[in-house]
Amino acid sequence: KQEVTQIxxxxxxxxxxxxxxxxxxxxxxxxxxxxxRQDPGKGLTSLLLIQxxxxxxTSGRLNASLDKSSGRSTLYIAASQPGDSAxxxxxxxxxxxxxxxxxxxxxxxx
Amino acid sequence: GAVVSQHPSWVICKxxxxxxxxxxxxxxxxxxxxxxRQFPKQSLMLMATSNExxxxxxxxxxxxxxxxxxxxSLTLSTLTVTSAHPEDSSFYICSARRQPAGxxxxxxxxxxxxxxxx
Numbered sequence: 159k160q161e162v163t164q165i166x167x168x169x170x171x172x173x174x175x176x177x178x179x180x181x182x183x184x185x186x187x188x189x190x191x192x193x194x195r196q197d198p199g200k201g202l203t204s205l206l207l208i209q210x211x212x213x214x215x216t217s218g219r220l221n222a223s224l225d226k227s228s229g230r231s232t233l234y235i236a237a238s239q240p241g242d243s244a245x246x247x248x249x250x251x252x253x254x255x256x257x258x259x260x261x262x263x264x265x266x267x268x
Numbered sequence: 269g270a271v272v273s274q275h276p277s278w279v280i281c282k283x284x285x286x287x288x289x290x291x292x293x294x295x296x297x298x299x300x301x302x303x304x305r306q307f308p309k310q311s312l313m314l315m316a317t318s319n320e321x322x323x324x325x326x327x328x329x330x331x332x333x334x335x336x337x338x339x340x341s342l343t344l345s346t347l348t349v350t351s352a353h354p355e356d357s358s359f360y361i362c363s364a365r366r367q368p369a370g371x372x373x374x375x376x377x378x379x380x381x382x383x384x385x386x
Binding site: 190192194199200201202204207247249254255256257258259260261 | 274300302310311312313314317359361363365374375377378379380382
């Protein structure tokens with residue numbers, strides 16, 4: 159069964175701190191892996207997409223890595239800001255299907 | 269580019285009524301559209317995949333007769349929740365893909381529709 163797990167479930171940090179969100183997946187035959195941000199009651203915003211042949215992607219203060227062999231990905235957020243507070247979802251694509259993790263609820267305190 | 273809209277953004281209905289939710293790709297043609305459901309504080313669960321002009325493929329445990337999906341054109345898919353009950357209350361999100369499976373292309377997500385069944 160294809161499962162995606164995210165740790166921690168929730169995280170609260172002071173502003174300015176660097177932080178890491180973790181994602182693991184059981185089936186390594188992935189097509190790609192994507193990190194999304196979801197604000198309360200809202201849809202999804204795509205942050206980073208890593209193809210199965212890639213090891214990392216960067217966008218601004220965000221860096222996502224992928225280790226397919228170990229079934230893991232991390233999302234690194236540098237110099238966190240209160241505006242980063244949201245739920246972060248990891249999703250793994252298998253063929254034509256996206257499997258989502260339960261998310262990490264991030265709160266950045268000012 | 270690659271904007272997906274949903275209508276309505278939220279709806280309240282009485283138990284036993286049917287509710288239709290529309291998903292539109294505004295500036296591209298979507299070969300495939302997906303419908304997800306998200307319960308409070310849970311992640312998105314894929315309900316079904318629809319390809320334009322053909323029947324939707326439902327995930328295990330999703331009732332086809334309960335959740336009717338029609339992908340009538342390359343820019344519109346509709347989800348109808350028939351005879352809605354309070355347990356159907358959820359956040360429904362659609363997504364669309366421009367290219368067929370096997371060709372690199374991400375899914376573009378709509379803003380979601382919140383359904384509350386009284």
